[in-house]
Amino acid sequence: MKLAWWKILSIIIILYVIFVGLLVPLKQGITAVTPSSLAAGSSVNLKIIGYNTKFNPSHKIRVWLKLDDDHALECNKVVVVNETELNALFSIPHDLPFDSKVKDFTLVVDNALDGTTVLPNAIYITKNDSIKGDYVNAKIENLTKATEFTFPFRNILAETIRNTYFHVPLWFAMFALFFTALINSVKFLRTNDLTYDFKAAGFTYIGLIFGFLGLITGAIWAKHTWGAYWSWDVKQNMAAISVLIYLAYFVLKNSFEDREKGARLSGVYNIFAFMAMIPLLFVIPRMTDSLHPGNGGNPAIGSQDLDNTMRMVFYPAIIGFILFGFWLAQLKYRYEILNAKVIEDSNEG
Amino acid sequence: MFWLLKKEFTLEWRQKYSLGGIFLYVGSTIFIIYTSFIKIQPNIWNILFWIIALFTSVNAVAKSFVQESGYRQLYYYQTVNPVLLLLAKMIYNTILLLLINLLSFSLLSLVAGNPVKDYGLFSVAILLGSIGFSFAFTFVSSIASKASNSATLMAILSFPIVIPIIMTLVKIAASALRLIQDTSVWKDITILFGINLILGTLAIILFPYIWKE
Numbered sequence: 001m002k003l004a005w006w007k008i009l010s011i012i013i014i015l016y017v018i019f020v021g022l023l024v025p026l027k028q029g030i031t032a033v034t035p036s037s038l039a040a041g042s043s044v045n046l047k048i049i050g051y052n053t054k055f056n057p058s059h060k061i062r063v064w065l066k067l068d069d070d071h072a073l074e075c076n077k078v079v080v081v082n083e084t085e086l087n088a089l090f091s092i093p094h095d096l097p098f099d100s101k102v103k104d105f106t107l108v109v110d111n112a113l114d115g116t117t118v119l120p121n122a123i124y125i126t127k128n129d130s131i132k133g134d135y136v137n138a139k140i141e142n143l144t145k146a147t148e149f150t151f152p153f154r155n156i157l158a159e160t161i162r163n164t165y166f167h168v169p170l171w172f173a174m175f176a177l178f179f180t181a182l183i184n185s186v187k188f189l190r191t192n193d194l195t196y197d198f199k200a201a202g203f204t205y206i207g208l209i210f211g212f213l214g215l216i217t218g219a220i221w222a223k224h225t226w227g228a229y230w231s232w233d234v235k236q237n238m239a240a241i242s243v244l245i246y247l248a249y250f251v252l253k254n255s256f257e258d259r260e261k262g263a264r265l266s267g268v269y270n271i272f273a274f275m276a277m278i279p280l281l282f283v284i285p286r287m288t289d290s291l292h293p294g295n296g297g298n299p300a301i302g303s304q305d306l307d308n309t310m311r312m313v314f315y316p317a318i319i320g321f322i323l324f325g326f327w328l329a330q331l332k333y334r335y336e337i338l339n340a341k342v343i344e345d346s347n348e349g
Numbered sequence: 350m351f352w353l354l355k356k357e358f359t360l361e362w363r364q365k366y367s368l369g370g371i372f373l374y375v376g377s378t379i380f381i382i383y384t385s386f387i388k389i390q391p392n393i394w395n396i397l398f399w400i401i402a403l404f405t406s407v408n409a410v411a412k413s414f415v416q417e418s419g420y421r422q423l424y425y426y427q428t429v430n431p432v433l434l435l436l437a438k439m440i441y442n443t444i445l446l447l448l449i450n451l452l453s454f455s456l457l458s459l460v461a462g463n464p465v466k467d468y469g470l471f472s473v474a475i476l477l478g479s480i481g482f483s484f485a486f487t488f489v490s491s492i493a494s495k496a497s498n499s500a501t502l503m504a505i506l507s508f509p510i511v512i513p514i515i516m517t518l519v520k521i522a523a524s525a526l527r528l529i530q531d532t533s534v535w536k537d538i539t540i541l542f543g544i545n546l547i548l549g550t551l552a553i554i555l556f557p558y559i560w561k562e
Contacts, residue, residue, distance in 0.1 A: 189558050245509040252506060255496045265492050268555045269506065272488070275551055276510045279544055283513075 007327050013320030021165040021313050028053040029153030030119040033107055040128040041094040046075075048086040048109065050117070051153060055080045059113040063088040064140050065105040065123055071097050072108075074138035094131040102126050108140060116143045119155070151309055160224045164310065165317045167217040170210050171239075173321040177207030177329060178246070182274045185267040195337065197263035200270060201253065202333030204246060206325050211243045235292045238280040245273045259340075353429065353437035371409050375401065375453045383460040391464035395522050398457055399515055402450050402478060409449055410442050410486035411503050414494035431560040432553055435487070439549070442483040450475050470525035473538060474518055481514040481545045488552040491559050510548075517541045 032049040048063070055061060063075035063086070079087040086109070096103070107122035154161055181203035188196035218236065219229040230236065252269055256262030378401055382389075389397065454475070458465075465471045486507055493502040517537050524534045 241509050241512050248505045248509065252492070252496070252502060255498055255502060261495065264558060264561070265495055268558050269492055271555060272510070272551055275547055276513070279513045279540070279547075283540060 004327075006323050010320050010323035010327060013316045014324055017165050017169075017313055017317040017320055021162050021317070024309070025150055026052055026159060026161070027150040027153045028111070028114060028117050029155070029158075030107060030109060030117050030122070031155070031158075033119060033122045036122070037102075037124040037126065038090075038092055039126050040092050040096055041131070043089070043091040046088045046090060046107075046123075048088060048107070050084045050086070050109070051158070053084050053109075053111070053117070054114055055083050055086055055111065056113060059111060061086065061112070062110045064108040064110075064138060065090065065125075066108050066118075066140060067096075067098065067103065067105055070137075072138045072140050073105075092125060093134040093136065094128050095135045096125065096127055097135060097137075098127070100127075110143050112144050115145060117153070149309060156225050160221055161310075163217060163221045165313050167214060167221055168314070169317040169321040170214040170217060172318045173325040174207045174210040174214055176322045177203045177210060177325050178274060178277070180326070180329075181207060182271060185270040188263065188267050189271075192260075194260065194263060197267060198333045198337050198340075199329075200267060201250075202336060203329045204249060204270065205332055206329040208243065208246050208250075209328075210321075210325055211239070211246070215239060215243065233292060235281070242277045242280050245277060249273060353434060354441060356437075358441070367412065371405060371449060372452060374408060375405050375449060376456060378404070379453060379456045379460060382457075389461045391526050392523070392528055394457070394461060394464050395519060395526055395528065398454065399478070399518055399522065401453050401457070402446075402482070403511065403515060405449050405453060406446050406479075406482040406486060407503065407507065409445055410483065411490050411493075411500065414438075414487075414491045431557045434560075435491070435553060435556045439483055439487050439552070442487050443480050446479040446483050447476065450479055464526050466527040467525040470534065471522060474521045474525060477521075477538065477541045477545060478514065478518045481518075481541065481548065482511060484545060484548040484552055485511050485514070488548070488556070491556065495559070513544055514541065517544070 029051045030048060030053075031051050034047045035044065038044055046063075057080045061078045061080065063078055065073040065075075067073075073090060073092065075088045075090055077089040079089075081087060102124050104121040105123045105125060107119040108116065109118075110116045151161060181200045184196045184200035184203065188194075188200060215236075218239070222231050222233070222236070223229045226233070249266055249270055253262050253266040256265065382397060382401075486503075489507040489510070490499075490503055493499040493506060496502050517540055520529075521534060521537050521541070523529050
């Protein structure tokens with residue numbers, strides 16, 4: 001028996017993805033700041049709640065409110081309550097360097113122990129122009145670089161960011177499997193060799209299982225970020241429909257007495273279904289509003305959602321799941337070919 | 350080709366009762382809607398119209414391959430190019446669906462009011478919708494006719510495929526009804542046209558393989 005290196009590779013990658021993807025901690029983040037709106041000219045004590053933070057009085061902690069790259073306010077005094085809670089005392093000047101009435105500020109917390117954290121749009125400050133010239137610009141500099149291997153912390157996503165390594169690669173793998181099934185269906189129609197039909201059916205079968213897993217992982221993710229398991233998001237609906245199309249493929253395949261006739265018609269339908277799936281998954285979600293990234297004006301994955309530590313898990317995960325899917329599909333069609341042979345033999349005997 | 354198209358019309362004329370059956374189907378569906386809703390909001394009107402169009406189209410097209418006897422199929426197999434046969438059926442079904450959809454539009458307007466503001470856009474939607482349904486259903490009916498449980502297969506094979514068409518149609522029609530202000534309606538029309546083109550081309554490429562059976 002020849003050694004199938006890619007099967008071993010797929011197992012190694014999937015184990016790596018599970019262990020690294022689930023065990024590596026998240027970077028420290030800020031989950032809440034109160035109060036969230038301030039008036040210019042006031043002195044306030046901001047209560048900052050952190051996640052995975054290690055606030056400690058023995059390490060220097062600095063806090064800023066950042067307006068843009070050139071303008072920021074520095075905190076007067078920082079009091080550490082415990083590891084995840086800070087009190088930061090700000091005195092907001094009257095004269096602020098912006099024109100509109102209200103402006104949002106980004107909260108920047110720098111901990112000398114484990115790096116810098118930001119919370120965008122954390123505080124809204126309403127302007128008050130009664131006194132001029134009391135604004136003092138603070139420079140954000142000498143930020144601490146994080147040295148630990150961590151995944152980024154994103155608000156709302158929080159720990160569910162790890163699902164990126166499972167949900168997204170499952171869909172990639174499903175697509176690769178369906179595409180291979182398509183190629184095999186074309187080959188079958190050209191050669192009339194039933195082996196190709198067995199292959200097409202096997203790849204579609206495993207692709208369908210991956211599609212269901214993609215739906216389930218997506219639903220769990222949706223529950224924790226969008227609020228409901230099924231949010232009637234366009235892409236969710238379209239994915240469910242394409243799963244239906246491929247379920248119909250198996251109904252069609254098994255509704256013929258004659259094996260070869262069923263193979264030919266379902267092969268034709270498989271090509272048709274794949275082409276019908278492309279507008280479902282890639283055209284329609286783009287033209288309607290969707291909660292998914294990359295649709296309806298939301299940024300796509302890759303530009304800013306993935307940082308380098310995530311890429312080290314995400315890209316291998318795609319390869320690993322595709323290889324694993326091919327292995328399962330191979331087992332499935334080999335079993336079906338043997339099964340057909342056994343039935344044939346017993347009919348003859 | 351023309352001969353085949355003419356044959357389809359003659360055949361349909363000979364079976365007036367089945368054509369009449371479909372028109373009656375449209376009529377009774379709309380009457381049921383009328384009696385159960387009485388007053389229909391424009392957005393519901395829009396969705397109802399396309400659902401009626403979907404179901405009547407399935408029923409109208411489903412018979413295109415099923416109705417012909419085995420002997421006649423054998424005769425075609427020996428004499429005609431399968432692509433021409435499929436094209437003839439598709440064109441015939443498009444014309445048939447266009448008629449049916451116009452009929453259901455006028456009936457629905459009669460009983461439930463006519464909320465259409467932009468007739469040009471709505472006609473484009475009906476035309477592209479008829480073409481899309483005709484392409485998808487003709488092709489699927491040619492697959493389904495080979496199996497024993499063809500009516501069920503027809504529905505489960507074709508409905509998922511036409512969902513993108515229906516969704517774009519509802520969106521285009523919604524702008525024709527002035528339910529939404531859509532500046533990119535031409536993009537939707539192009540997408541629908543593209544889907545129709547893909548379905549038509551695929552059907553023509555793949556049909557010879559089905560026809561071999």
